[in-house]
Amino acid sequence: MLKIPQSAYISLRQHGEETYPHECCGVLLGRFEDDGSKTVSHVARCGNMREDSPHNRYSIDPKELIRIQREGRERGEDIVGFYHSHPDHPAQWSTTDLAEAHWFGCSYVITRVEKSAATITNSFELTGSDEGDKKFVDERTDMV
Amino acid sequence: MPQIHIPSPLRQYSGKQASVDVPARTVGEALAGLVSLHPDLKRHLYNDDGKLRAFVNVYVNDEDMRYLQKEATALKDGDTISIVPSIAGGCCVII
Numbered sequence: 001m002l003k004i005p006q007s008a009y010i011s012l013r014q015h016g017e018e019t020y021p022h023e024c025c026g027v028l029l030g031r032f033e034d035d036g037s038k039t040v041s042h043v044a045r046c047g048n049m050r051e052d053s054p055h056n057r058y059s060i061d062p063k064e065l066i067r068i069q070r071e072g073r074e075r076g077e078d079i080v081g082f083y084h085s086h087p088d089h090p091a092q093w094s095t096t097d098l099a100e101a102h103w104f105g106c107s108y109v110i111t112r113v114e115k116s117a118a119t120i121t122n123s124f125e126l127t128g129s130d131e132g133d134k135k136f137v138d139e140r141t142d143m144v
Numbered sequence: 145m146p147q148i149h150i151p152s153p154l155r156q157y158s159g160k161q162a163s164v165d166v167p168a169r170t171v172g173e174a175l176a177g178l179v180s181l182h183p184d185l186k187r188h189l190y191n192d193d194g195k196l197r198a199f200v201n202v203y204v205n206d207e208d209m210r211y212l213q214k215e216a217t218a219l220k221d222g223d224t225i226s227i228v229p230s231i232a233g234g235c236c237v238i239i
Contacts, residue, residue: 023234032152050234057234062201062208066226069149078152078162086235094235102199102229104153126153130188131197 001037002081002107002123003144004028008043013118015045016085016111022054027065028081028107029072038080038107039144044068057096058084081107081123088113091120093136101126107139146174148225157184171204172215174225189227201228 008028015024025048030040046064050057060082069079082103086094091112093101101108104126111121123141128134145165150158158164164181168174175196179186191197202209203226209217219225 025231027231050232053234056236057232059230059232062203062228062230063206065228065231066203066206069226069228080152082231084233089235094233096235097233100199100230100232100234102153103151103231106153108233 001140001142002028002040002109002125003037003142004040006143008040009121009141009143011043011045012083012109013111013121015083016087016113016118017116019048019054019085020113020116021087023048023050023056023058023085023087025058025060025082025084027060027068027079028083028109029068029075029077030080031078032080032105040080042072042075042077043083044072055087056089079103079106081109083109083111085111085113085118088115091122093124098134098136101134101136102131104128104134108136109141145221146219146223146225148174148178148227151227151229153229154185154188154227157188158182168219170215170219171202171209171212171217171225174219175202175215199230201230202226203228 027044029042046060049059091110109123123139124136125139166177
């Protein structure tokens with residue numbers, strides 16, 4: 001389960017509206033709870049490095065991620081997930097999303113943005129033990 | 145002693161440690177030392193040919209080691225190594 005403050009939820013959806021028709025992307029920081037859930041306390045917006053195909057691909061600069069990770073560490077936060085948008089496409093993970101996902105146990109939040117308006121937002125947790133058996137599992141999202 | 149930051153998905157293989165101090169003079173030595181301390185990390189960092197997996201980025205402080213001297217990059221006390229699996233994706237097929 002992903003627990004996320006309403007303000008963070010609104011922020012990541014707005015990001016997708018602002019970058020439409022391109023994909024947005026960002027990082028969810030917070031805490032892994034003992035019960036297996038994740039609590040988000042901070043959303044960090046990132047630039048989309050995929051300038052060759054920003055309408056249907058995204059990539060986060062590792063250098064930007066290291067900075068976000070360091071700033072989160074100083075606040076006592078960990079990286080618990082990521083988000084991106086699918087402009088005019090369903091809020092479902094794609095084969096590309098799965099192939100490019102490597103952060104096991106983290107949440108991958110996807111928002112469908114239709115004609116500049118965020119509609120559905122879904123979260124998926126990357127599960128499995130390695131690249132060979134990884135899969136996305138639907139994940140409940142609760143506002144906190 | 146250089147410090148290696150372990151990303152959250154790999155901490156289950158590093159004794160749940162978020163960072164590991166490894167005595168090393170180069171990045172290659174640091175990674176070898178890390179894998180020696182925590183052997184279960186190896187298959188997640190390296191492919192069957194013994195090369196770092198393509199999606200595993202290794203940064204020395206704020207620099208990608210691929211643009212330094214790769215595994216031969218020299219380290220000094222206080223240097224930080226970050227292991228950062230890539231983050232990418234996107235919808236549908238490319239049109």
